[in-house]
Amino acid sequence: MTTDPASGDQAARHDAQQAHSQPSQPEPPQRGRAQGTGSAGPAPDAAGQKNPYVDFTGYRVRMPASWPTSVRAALPSFRGGIGSIVRTAHMPMDARIGYWVWLIGCVLAIIGWVFSIAAILLGILFNPIILVGTGMMSLFGDIRWGVILFYVATMMLSLVVLLLQLTLSLKIREGAEWARAGLTALTVLSIVYSIILTAAGLESGGGGTVAVSVISLALLAFFWMPQANAWFLRTTDNGAGRIDAAGAPM
Structure with missing residues (x-):
């Protein structure tokens, strides 16, 4: 059967007019791009992140x-x-001075604690007058067990505090930011404890013990100097606790 070419052209023009008159359907938006973000989801809002620092004109804590x-x-x-405990070349001068002061001070305090215990033991064995002077024995020879127990508990607590201070001082050499905060908090608590004992009349050292505690708090300032403070922050952010073969932080 023969097809008329004119009728075929007319049908083609009719189909083209219908295709042109129909509106084009928009391409469905891809998920994530409709909101202006990539396929990984919304970008984090940097401005909404909490700043962990407290800034004092450039000094950050x-x-x-x-x-x-x-x-x-x-x-x-x-x-x-x-x-390795004597290797401090990696520390800034401020932190180095503070480290040596605290290291030597803790060692001497522990030695003094040992001599105090030895003096009490010798007094019990050979010279009861020492016990009278400390209040552990009355002038009539009566043993005051309450005073003895309190003294023993106080001495044991003092030893624990000294060992903690020594441990934290050694960790400070490694640039541990938490050790600096822990040593500061422990020293403040020791001062408060000494003040309470002195006010209650239970501390034999009295004002001298409080004065020593306050001096200890002042010596902490070496660790909070600008150069030392920046070193603690930098060492912690770089991964404190990683020690090389020489015993210095990596």
């Missing part, structure tokens, strides 16, 4: 960014040997 997660992580590292 913050709560410690990390804390030890185990007892092993809280203890000083002696990877470079016991002699």
Whole structure:
């Protein structure tokens, strides 16, 4: 059968007019692009993030960014040997001075604690007058067990505090920001405790003990100097606790 070419052209023109008259359907938007974001989801709002620092005209302080997660992580590292505790070339001068003051002070205080215990024991064995002077025995020879128990508890607490201060001082050499905060808090609590005992008349050292505690608090200022403070922040952000073979923070 023969097809008329004119009728075929007319049908083609009719189909083209219908296709032109129908509105084009828009392409469905891809998920994520309709909101102006990529396929990974909305971008984080940097302005909404909380600033961990408190800025005083360029001097920045913050709560410690990390804390030890185990007892092993809280203890000083002696990877470079016991002699590594005297290697302080990696520390700024302010922190170095504070470290040596606290290290020597803690060692001397522990030695003094041992001599105090030895003096009490010798007094019990050979010279009861020492016991009378400390209030553990009356002039009539009566043993005051309450005073003895309180003295023993106080001495044990003092030893625990001294050992904690020594441990925190050694961790400060590693640039641990949390150790600096812990040493500061522990010293403040020790001052408050000494003031309470002195006010209650239970502290034999009296004002001298409080004065020593206040001096200890003043010596903490070395760790909060601008250069030392920047070193603590930088060391913590770079990963405090990683020690090289020489015993210095990496």
